[in-house]
Amino acid sequence: MSKLVPSMLERLIFAFLTLTVSACSSNQPVERPNILFLFSDDQRADAIGAYNNLNISTPSIDQLARVGFNFREAHIMGSIHGAVCAPSRAMLMSGRSLYHVFDRLDSVATFPEQLRNNGYVTFGTGKWHQSRESFSRSFSEGRAIFFGGMSDHTAVPVQDLEPDSTYTDVERKGFSTDLFADAAIDFINEYAKSDTSSPFLAYVSFTTPHDPRTPKPKYLSLNSEDQIPLPPNFMPLHPFHNGWMTGRDEQLSSWPRSPEDIRSQLYEYYGLISHMDERIGDILRTLEENGLRDNTIVIFSSDNGLALGSHGLLGKQNLYEHSNRVPLIIAGPGIPAGESEALVLLYDLFRTIAGMTNTKVPDGVEGHDLMDIIQGKSSKIRDVIYTVYENSQRSVRDDRWKLILYPKIDHLQFFDLLNDPFERENLANDSSYSDQISRLMALMEQKHDEMDDPHPLKVDSVQSKEYDHRRFSRRPDRHQPQWVIDKYFGQ
Structure with missing residues (x-):
């Protein structure tokens, strides 16, 4: 049982009641709905209480999951470098696949920009891992904007967007989650007092639960640290060199990974999510108090997942489900409660939002409109x-089988996700699956060409997949506070 402080409990009860009422009264679509887009940073798809995770408190997201539509197989396409969030967010914003946008938005239209051109008031707050120019082109208003990839949550550098598209001086003034939630709440309150004939987009991009994993102590009360279970696919060491064994994310714990370290980091990770969840409840309550809930579509998702001990890894620089799959919930008018295991990609949201808002889709946008799945017209x-x-x-996968290729070391992994959802048993050397492996390899070659992937699936000089973790070195990055360095780096 979660030991919540009274003020938080009151908020959650209120949020539950108001969301339940709204769900009953908002089953008709709205022609030009408001859009509230809630976006987390590095959140595994399973890090939600409603998805049978009993070790995390997320009542606000849980209620969205109950009244909204859940895409349980939402994925990102991947990344061209270790900062996975930058290309992931570029794909989301542009509706384009990886090699058609890479990680830059300066020369392509974004979905907020299209909504703005369609008469929407567009507001943004939080992380924008892109240029200032692309933000001011996309949003008519912006407060507490963080231009960067990561920061100390207690000293995040933020700026506001001025009417002339310039920016205020950088300030460092509080915990990131609170800064961004407060900015969103202020926007909604001010919008409600203005001429509301123009609908709004509010894009709230949290920097949690990305590390540094430094939650406020009050959000660590659900379980004690030693009660946090390890991931089902926990390993002390990854079984081979995957090409990214010593990147920044992987240095946040020593090798071999100890159960104690992983439990501790999960404990802190869940605390960051619980804090974010409480503030999401505050934002949703503000919509309700201003009479805006029944004409607002709420979207909740994340830019990528995270390993956190799964397969002996910590980061998101891999193609396992824990790092590639993300939560995706859509709730509001015209959206029935339900769920789907259809394979969707985060950049499908451009066409989906455009369809919801009667907004023109510019040339170059890929992806699919998800409304046919939501409305039960397609599976x-x-x-x-x-x-x-x-x-x-x-990697290529269908609804059951998954093939991962490591070209540099000429290594294959093949998983039966129906019977092995945690990808623990590599079946690549089992001859009884040779036809399936050949089929998926052919599909990989086809998709490699369709996606304009510039990198070969075979290399002339194959590297060894063996490695010696004792030769790895670690160094804390500049964003880690001293107590994290003391605890995990012993410095």
Whole structure:
């Protein structure tokens, strides 16, 4: 049982009641709905209480999951470098696949920009891992904007967007989650007092639960640290060199990974999510108090997942489900409660939002409109998804089978996700699956060409997959506070 402080409990009860009422009264679509887009940073798809995670308190997201539509197989396409969030967010904003946008938005239209051109008031707060120019082009208003990839949550550098598209001086003035939630709440309150004939988009991009994993102590009360279970696919060491064994994320714990370290980091990770969840409840309550809930579509998702001990890894620079799959919930008018296991990609949201808002889709946008799945008109929009990481990992999967190729070391992994959802048993050397492996390899080659992937699936000089973790070195990055350095780096 979660030991919540009274003020938080009151908020959650209120949020539950108001969301339940709204769900009963908002089953008709709205022609030009408001859009509230809530976006987390590095949140695994399973890090939500409603998805049978009993070790995390997320009542606000849980209620969205109950009244909204859940895409349980939402994925990102991958990344061209270790900062996975930058290309992931570029794909989301542009509606384009990885090699058609890479990680830059300066020369392509964004979905907030299209909504703005369609008469929407567009507001943004939080993380914008892109240029200032692309933000001011996309949003008519912006407060507490963080231009960067990561920061100390207690000293995040933020700026506001001025009417002339310039920015205020950088300030560091509080915990990131509170800064961004407060900015969103202020926007909603001010919008409600203004001429509301123009609908709004509010894009709230949290920097949690990305590390540094430094939650406020009050959000660590659900379980004691030693009660946090390890991931089902926990390993002390990854079984081979995957091409990204010593990147920044991987240095946040020593090798071999100790159960104590992983439990501790999960404990802190869940605390960051619980804090974010409470503030999401505050934002949703503000919508309700201003009479805006029944004409607002709420979207909740994340830019990528995270390993956190799964397969002996910590980061998101891999193609396992824990790092490639993300939560995706859509709730509001015209959206029935339900869920789907259709294979969807985060960049499908451009066409989906455009369809919801009667907004023109510019040339170059890929992806699919998800409304046919939401409305029960179709059970799927694609048969397979193709995912990549740098030039070292490639994967293709359908609704059951998954093949991962490591070209540099000429290594294959093959998983039966129906019977092995945690990807623990590599079946690549089992001859009884040779036809399935050949089929997926052919699909990988096809998707490699369709996606304009510039990197080869075969290399002339194959590297060894063996490694010696004792030769790895670690160094804390500049964003880690001293207590984290003391605890995990022993410095």
